[in-house]
Amino acid sequence: MYPESRLEDALERLQQRRSVKAMDLGDPGPNDSELETLLTTGIRVPDHGKLGPWRLIKFSGDARQAFGNVLAERFHSLNPEAREHSIAAERDRFMRAPVVVAVIARITPGIKIPEWEQQMSVGAVCQNILVTANLMGFAAQWLTEWYAFDEHIDAALGLTTHERVAGFIYIGSAGERPAERVRPELADVLTAWQVP
Numbered sequence: 790m791y792p793e794s795r796l797e798d799a800l801e802r803l804q805q806r807r808s809v810k811a812m813d814l815g816d817p818g819p820n821d822s823e824l825e826t827l828l829t830t831g832i833r834v835p836d837h838g839k840l841g842p843w844r845l846i847k848f849s850g851d852a853r854q855a856f857g858n859v860l861a862e863r864f865h866s867l868n869p870e871a872r873e874h875s876i877a878a879e880r881d882r883f884m885r886a887p888v889v890v891a892v893i894a895r896i897t898p899g900i901k902i903p904e905w906e907q908q909m910s911v912g913a914v915c916q917n918i919l920v921t922a923n924l925m926g927f928a929a930q931w932l933t934e935w936y937a938f939d940e941h942i943d944a945a946l947g948l949t950t951h952e953r954v955a956g957f958i959y960i961g962s963a964g965e966r967p968a969e970r971v972r973p974e975l976a977d978v979l980t981a982w983q984v985p
């Protein structure tokens with residue numbers, strides 16, 4: 790039989806899962822071995838054609854501040870009037886969590902597998918990382934913010950043509966469970982198909 794059983798604890802955890810705001814994340818983050826487990830599990834997603842239309846870039850330790858300097862410089866050049874505290878906030882963006890993972894979409898155009906399906910597989914990686922982080926006891930948030938949509942930052946990330954940021958997954962630990970978020974009612978989004 791597959792799967793072998795119902796995992797009651799995991800089910801309950803997923804029924805209560807919430808993202809935790811990046812600013813509320815702190816230590817501990819996953820260590821190298823935990824991160825390897827987290828990301829190996831995270832990329833285990835449906836992927837039509839076995840294309841692997843994604844790649845990951847991790848930021849931990851000093852790399853977070855170094856990337857923050859890139860963000861601050863770009864932010865300042867886009868907003869020459871910006872106050873020092875706003876620029877400092879950009880510099881510290883990646884310091885909000887012990888680990889940040891950029892999920893990069895690597896889309897191959899013009900092949901049998903539609904681009905839309907490749908993009909959805911990338912979204913599945915992002916969500917799978919959130920879910921795995923949670924099951925491993927870490928809190929996380931999927932953010933894009935302005936720097937996911939900036940060509941200068943894309944270049945600093947080393948992105949090539951047909952690559953774009955799907956999200957930055959901030960991963961760490963949270964002191965408190967976040968308040969529940971309003972959810973769509975299943976009854977409002979579910980219909981049973983009937984013969985027209």
Ligand SMILES: Cc1cc2nc3c(=O)[nH]c(=O)nc-3n(C[C@H](O)[C@H](O)[C@H](O)COP(=O)(O)O)c2cc1C
Pocket residue numbers: 806807808809930931932933934935955956970
């Ligand atoms: C692709 C994507 C990008 C997002 N970018 C942002 C963002 O830039 N800023 C933000 O506050 N929330 C952003 N969110 C929303 C949060 O990650 C998250 O969905 C929200 O906090 C509630 O999550 P939960 O339902 O997992 O608790 C984004 C969500 C997705 C799916």
